[in-house]
Amino acid sequence: MNFAREEAGGVLTVRLTRDRKLNAVTGDMLDGLRAAVAELADRDDAGALVITAAGRYFTAGADITALPVGDTGPGVRGSDFRRAYRGLHELFDRIEAVEKPVILAAQGPCLGIGVELAASCDFRFATERTTFGLPEVRNLAALPGSGGISRLTRLIGPHWAKWVAMAGQTLDAQRALAAGLVHAVYPEDEFDRRVREFALDLAGQPREALGLAKLLVDAAATADRTTARDLDRIANSALIASSEHQAKLAAFRKFR
Template sequence: MTDASTSAATPALTSEIRDRVAVLTLNRPDKLNAIGAPVLDALEAELDRLRDDDRVRALVIAGAGRAFSAGADLDEIDRCTGPYDFRAFVHRMTDVYDQVQEFPKPSVAAIHGFAFGGGLELSLACDLRVAGRGARLGVPEMKLGVLPGAAGTQRLPRLIPPGIAKQMILTGEPLGAERAHAVGLVNALAPDDNVLAAARELAGLLAAGAPRALAAGKQLVDRGPGMDLAAGIAYERETVSVLFSTQDREEGLKAFKERRPPRFTGR
């Protein structure tokens, strides 16, 4: 077990590695895991540390206590003296969330209780989401007279139908987990007391894949929609051609013929 934080006594984030999966847990349960500088600094540092750690092939991001995250730290927002301060605050959030999305190893958000505002936006930066059946997911900023500022207005409509994204953003009303699953915001549902275990299990399936193919697959899906179809197909063709020369491709074919699980090494 390792901790990443600005305070050894009260870590803002904890990190545990087990079975090739790193679980990063937002650790401010007394503030419903509000996301501000301590969490962002710790998350960025841990992503940097795990990027080249061969023991880790997938991430789970979870929250301690009774919720995934209530969103951005309102105390920090209250200290913003004007739009430039606030812009710096949300810029920092989006920078770190971009690092989550661009992390070369796949990630799963384990959502229990609720994920609101900046908390939901953090989960949107993950590749996949598992939610407890009683969880609620939303961007309530409209009720405060503002809008999501950490890519919520951009990632939501790329993930779910635009009409439903508009409903969430313009009303500020959350979706229940069942509805979120039905529209594709959540990949899997789990009992409320078993969300982390279910997210670990899904991350374990991801971790069993070939590391280079996993990283390439993330890039293809994330970047492809920004290209026209012909360019996207060409990008895919070049990517899989490179993967064909890897040792993992050879191991995958050999394991298939021998009817055994492959032992991928990332080479």
């Protein structure tokens, strides 16, 4: 097993544990992530998912000898490669689509597929020794094609995306924070606790409102302003009749 699963207080945690290979991602690690995302979606008592790691790296990237993305090289049809590769894309799409928060907590360097995974999550945290990089162009003469360009550009804009994806430059934790890639940088000795506290707080939020907020934020990133505001009103018109809203409203009135 190259990963461990933990659960507490409505928070599911998947931890990469392949430190001997710097947590280079394998097919079974991806399967563990798929199972965790499916469990998060299906379980009413699961409110958030944390993806983290143990050891020197969050991940050194994909283990290209153990990652099922199909054959490469001369004579391989592009359509065949894309069909095999789609399974990886679909995992990141599911993380983005699940109507519950997914948190990436990178305790160390995060490269290649790790950045693509991070970009598909809702929240990202780093320690002071965390770095982020996309070495695919320089090292493989290929692209970080599972969101390493598209999602990363949406998060940090073309200015920094070119710095990372084209120039192959590394963002240290503070620069990643300034660029908007991570939400916070915590000291290593506080990291697990601070991430856990954040995840527990999210898991305790009203589920329907939190899920709709995630959908609407992502929709607003690409919709025109009028459409985005219409979606806000439509979503809220459903929420005001919910039992969660009524309970919160009654508690507020009682407090006043």
